[in-house]
Amino acid sequence: MTLKTSRRQVLEDLWDLVGNRTSKTGTSPEMDKINVYLKKSKLRYFTEGRANVVFRVEDEQDGSFTGALLRVPKSTPGADPHSYKRLQDYREKYIEPAVGAQFLVPQFLIELTEEQAKDLSQKRDEKLDRNDGSIIPPGYAMLIQDMSQWPGSNQITLEFKPKWLAQSPIAPEDATRCRTCAREAHRNQVKLKEGKSFTPPVCPLGLLHPNPDIVTATIRDLAPSWSEDDQRRLKDAFTETKILETLRHHQVAGDEGRIMFEHPEKPEFGLAMTLRDCTCFVRLDKGTGKVEIKLADVDEKNWKSKQVYWQESHDMYVDGGFYHGREEPGMETHCKLKTE
Ligand SMILES: O=P(O)(O)O[C@@H]1[C@@H](OP(=O)(O)O)[C@H](OP(=O)(O)O)[C@H](O)[C@H](OP(=O)(O)O)[C@H]1OP(=O)(O)O
Numbered sequence: 001m002t003l004k005t006s007r008r009q010v011l012e013d014l015w016d017l018v019g020n021r022t023s024k025t026g027t028s029p030e031m032d033k034i035n036v037y038l039k040k041s042k043l044r045y046f047t048e049g050r051a052n053v054v055f056r057v058e059d060e061q062d063g064s065f066t067g068a069l070l071r072v073p074k075s076t077p078g079a080d081p082h083s084y085k086r087l088q089d090y091r092e093k094y095i096e097p098a099v100g101a102q103f104l105v106p107q108f109l110i111e112l113t114e115e116q117a118k119d120l121s122q123k124r125d126e127k128l129d130r131n132d133g134s135i136i137p138p139g140y141a142m143l144i145q146d147m148s149q150w151p152g153s154n155q156i157t158l159e160f161k162p163k164w165l166a167q168s169p170i171a172p173e174d175a176t177r178c179r180t181c182a183r184e185a186h187r188n189q190v191k192l193k194e195g196k197s198f199t200p201p202v203c204p205l206g207l208l209h210p211n212p213d214i215v216t217a218t219i220r221d222l223a224p225s226w227s228e229d230d231q232r233r234l235k236d237a238f239t240e241t242k243i244l245e246t247l248r249h250h251q252v253a254g255d256e257g258r259i260m261f262e263h264p265e266k267p268e269f270g271l272a273m274t275l276r277d278c279t280c281f282v283r284l285d286k287g288t289g290k291v292e293i294k295l296a297d298v299d300e301k302n303w304k305s306k307q308v309y310w311q312e313s314h315d316m317y318v319d320g321g322f323y324h325g326r327e328e329p330g331m332e333t334h335c336k337l338k339t340e
């Protein structure tokens with residue numbers, strides 16, 4: 001075994017261990033391994049979303065892929081996300097019991113000193129031209145498994161958000177579009193007006209449709225560059241793991257009636273909203289045919305700061321005719337709501 005393969009193996013073993021045990025906080029032998037690991041690594045700016053910045057953990061000597069990422073929070077004026085400590089507790093208390101640790105991208109909470117935070121902010125500023133006033137604050141960071149393809153491996157990967165896998169309980173009864181297709185029709189209309197390019201959305205209801213041909217067609221739309229065999233492997237993996245059914249179950253069970261307007265503070269509703277916004281990573285090894293499916297971005301929503309956005313978005317999709325395909329100009333969708 002070369003040094004690099006053995007290093008990779010150490011980390012993969014560690015992720016397996018993390019994925020199979022329940023608590024990730026406090027001191028532990030894994031934490032010691034991680035610290036040794038990080039000492040031999042350097043961080044490079046990778047990408048970011050609305051609330052978090054992601055750095056690649058690279059080999060200190062040759063900058064090669066190590067299989068880990070460092071996710072850090074952004075502090076932006078006007079945004080009020082929960083602290084990483086709270087997100088970690090939430091994940092252990094609510095998300096792991098709901099979906100199973102084996103279906104979550106493994107993560108460790110680690111401390112981020114003032115000096116480290118400054119260093120990361122500087123790396124980010126060198127890469128990104130922005131004026132949103134955001135900074136990377138000291139406190140905590142998350143070391144997470146990188147679900148990208150291992151360079152030189154025979155893997156193919158896919159990243160998507162399953163979003164709302166069942167209709168919203170407050171959608172109009174005669175709606176012809178599901179919540180995600182209504183939302184995407186609105187988004188695409190904005191893009192159209194701005195002269196930007198866009199594509200019709202993939203309807204999430206198609207992933208769990210009773211008609212297997214619709215499921216096959218939806219997976220084809222989700223992973224168009226994959227071979228038919230690989231698309232079938234993915235379909236089988238979704239069926240075997242039941243991960244999408246699990247997500248749908250919690251999305252539906254936590255959101256009954258008008259809870260979004262009347263009781264957005266309820267934990268079961270929060271869980272539903274979190275699981276409507278998680279990211280699904282898929283890694284398929286073309287050699288062995290093994291399919292790994294793991295969810296990330298299972299962060300607790302701050303309902304106090306999100307409730308107005310949720311309620312106003314809902315009203316906008318209803319009032320603007322997006323649930324009925326009556327918006328002007330009309331947007332193309334291929335919603336599977338009425339094919340059920
Ligand atoms: O409102 P939605 O359904 O468009 O979801 C928002 C996401 O949009 P998208 O997945 O692109 O449709 C949105 O994602 P993007 O920023 O568009 O990548 C966020 O995830 C947002 O959550 P938060 O404000 O970061 O906690 C998400 O807000 P939540 O409604 O999940 O709180």
Ligand SMILES: Nc1ncnc2c1ncn2[C@@H]1O[C@H](COP(=O)(O)OP(=O)(O)OP(=O)(O)O)[C@@H](O)[C@H]1O
Pocket residue numbers: 047048049050051052053054069071105144145146147148159279281296297
């Ligand atoms: N485990 C992972 N493996 C590979 N890439 C990842 C992983 N986690 C995050 N990323 C990449 O980093 C991006 C941003 O990460 P993340 O979703 O955590 O940010 P966010 O601020 O929560 O996003 P959002 O705006 O959706 O709320 C993801 O869209 C993905 O491309």
